[in-house]
Amino acid sequence: MCSLCGSLGGEEHWSSGAGRIRGQNVPTRRAERAKRIRLINRVFTAARVTVTDWQGQFYLVEGATGKKKLVDSLPHIWQAIHEMTGRAVDPLLLTHREASTS
Amino acid sequence: MSERIPVNVLTGFLGSGKTSLLNRLLRDPLFSNCAVLINEFGDIGIDHHLVGAIEGDVVLLPSGCICCTIRGDLSAAMRDLYDRRDRGEVPAFTRLVVETTGLADPTLVLSTVKYDRVLQHHFRIGTVITTVDLLNGQLNLERFPECQKQVALADRLVITKLDIADSTLLPVLCEKLAQVNPSATFLFLDPLSLDAVELMGGDVFDLSSKSEEVGRWLEAPVQRHYFSLAETQEQAQPANAHRGILAFALDLTESIDWTVFSVWLSLLLEAHGERVLRVKGLLNVEGSDTPVVIHGVQQMMHPPSHLERWPDDSRHSKLIFIVKDLAHGVVEKSLRAFLNEYSLVHVR
Numbered sequence: 001m002c003s004l005c006g007s008l009g010g011e012e013h014w015s016s017g018a019g020r021i022r023g024q025n026v027p028t029r030r031a032e033r034a035k036r037i038r039l040i041n042r043v044f045t046a047a048r049v050t051v052t053d054w055q056g057q058f059y060l061v062e063g064a065t066g067k068k069k070l071v072d073s074l075p076h077i078w079q080a081i082h083e084m085t086g087r088a089v090d091p092l093l094l095t096h097r098e099a100s101t102s
Numbered sequence: 103m104s105e106r107i108p109v110n111v112l113t114g115f116l117g118s119g120k121t122s123l124l125n126r127l128l129r130d131p132l133f134s135n136c137a138v139l140i141n142e143f144g145d146i147g148i149d150h151h152l153v154g155a156i157e158g159d160v161v162l163l164p165s166g167c168i169c170c171t172i173r174g175d176l177s178a179a180m181r182d183l184y185d186r187r188d189r190g191e192v193p194a195f196t197r198l199v200v201e202t203t204g205l206a207d208p209t210l211v212l213s214t215v216k217y218d219r220v221l222q223h224h225f226r227i228g229t230v231i232t233t234v235d236l237l238n239g240q241l242n243l244e245r246f247p248e249c250q251k252q253v254a255l256a257d258r259l260v261i262t263k264l265d266i267a268d269s270t271l272l273p274v275l276c277e278k279l280a281q282v283n284p285s286a287t288f289l290f291l292d293p294l295s296l297d298a299v300e301l302m303g304g305d306v307f308d309l310s311s312k313s314e315e316v317g318r319w320l321e322a323p324v325q326r327h328y329f330s331l332a333e334t335q336e337q338a339q340p341a342n343a344h345r346g347i348l349a350f351a352l353d354l355t356e357s358i359d360w361t362v363f364s365v366w367l368s369l370l371l372e373a374h375g376e377r378v379l380r381v382k383g384l385l386n387v388e389g390s391d392t393p394v395v396i397h398g399v400q401q402m403m404h405p406p407s408h409l410e411r412w413p414d415d416s417r418h419s420k421l422i423f424i425v426k427d428l429a430h431g432v433v434e435k436s437l438r439a440f441l442n443e444y445s446l447v448h449v450r
Contacts, residue, residue, distance in 0.1 A: 012405075013368075014364075014398075014403040014404060014405050014406065015360075015361075015364035015365070015367075015368055015403075016364075026389065026390075027389070032361060035361050036361050036364075036365065039361055039362060039365055039444055040365065042444060043365070043444065074364075074365065074368040074372075075368065075371075075372050075401075078368070078369060078372040078373075079372070088373060089369055089372060089373060090369075090373040090374075091366055091369040091370050091373065091436050091440060092370070092373065092374065092428070092432050092433065092436050093373075
């Protein structure tokens with residue numbers, strides 16, 4: 001638990017679980033998290049949704065209307081984007097570029 | 103924290119021989135360190151073998167195996183059993199077998215083990231064992247979606263009733279099963295022998311056997327043709343045959359950016375988790391010296407782990423999907439497009 005804000009950390013999502021990369025140039029958890037956020041923002045640029053880091057524990061998802069939601073894992077990000085855009089996030093129905101522009 | 107106890111799920115369609123298999127397990131000294139959660143004591147005729155009733159629904163069998171009824175709430179039954187183990191009221195079992203009902207979806211047991219706030223600290227998912235009887239197995243597979251799902255989710259497929267069915271049915275049934283689940287290991291419930299270790303042990307979370315288990319997955323695409331059960335049934339099966347389960351393998355020659363891959367897979371599981379029955383794979387992840395093993399059932403992905411070395415020199419990433427009502431080409435196209443578009447250089 002964070003001693004400043006009292007936030008509780010949940011179970012780590014499988015994508016960021018320990019052991020995914022083993023070698024000499026393993027990125028730090030923070031660097032990998034920042035990269036993940038940059039990637040998500042790229043994918044959803046045209047959907048006008050942005051994701052930022054919050055205390056290294058949560059993701060802050062912001063929609064085009066200013067609506068905000070604090071979530072703690074990738075599935076919850078997708079659900080928040082769905083709520084804010086009214087569109088389900090489906091990597092099969094839409095190609096990556098279409099996902100950004102729908 | 104002590105090592106988590108593996109939970110094996112014993113499932114199979116109505117009349118497929120779960121009880122016969124359980125009866126064998128309960129008498130086998132190799133399972134003396136096991137606890138078994140069953141639906142009803144009456145079903146397995148346990149009374150004759152009862153040596154000691156422990157308080158409530160728990161009995162201790164001559165083999166040393168602990169047997170307990172579920173009575174509706176699996177989570178409560180597992181917590182109760184673990185509490186008794188902790189208090190020393192029952193022997194310190196090192197494996198738990200949970201029997202499902204004949205029409206049950208095994209993912210419900212798996213999700214209880216994985217997501218229950220208490221249980222997840224004490225138990226981990228082991229192999230899923232599915233019984234299929236030689237007599238009616240093919241018919242059940244074609245007609246009942248419950249049966250197809252039980253087969254698709256299996257790590258071990260145990261063929262039963264070999265002694266009473268026509269042996270010429272066996273190769274046909276095995277081929278049908280391999281179409282639905284090409285990466286499962288086949289075992290045959292011989293009246294005289296049963297390989298207990300192969301049945302229960304050797305899962306991908308077991309350090310001593312992880313390489314062998316992954317090796318079995320990777321051999322599957324070489325040994326078997328991948329095609330849709332739906333396609334074959336168009337020509338050969340009756341109109342009411344169940345359709346839509348497909349197993350396919352993807353081979354990716356380039357190394358994979360873990361962040362890009364995991365975001366794509368997470369998106370896929372969010373949108374289609376119910377239809378991705380299983381995904382398994384060995385990945386060549388950029389920056390990682392050793393291959394990364396991934397493994398999941400529907401939306402339940404396990405944390406990735408590593409093999410100590412590559413099984414061959416190719417170092418290709420290999421993924422095996424067992425899906426329902428999803429097209430191979432669409433999944434592959436989506437993954438390749440995502441990896442190409444968002445690989446490392448593009449998101450720095």
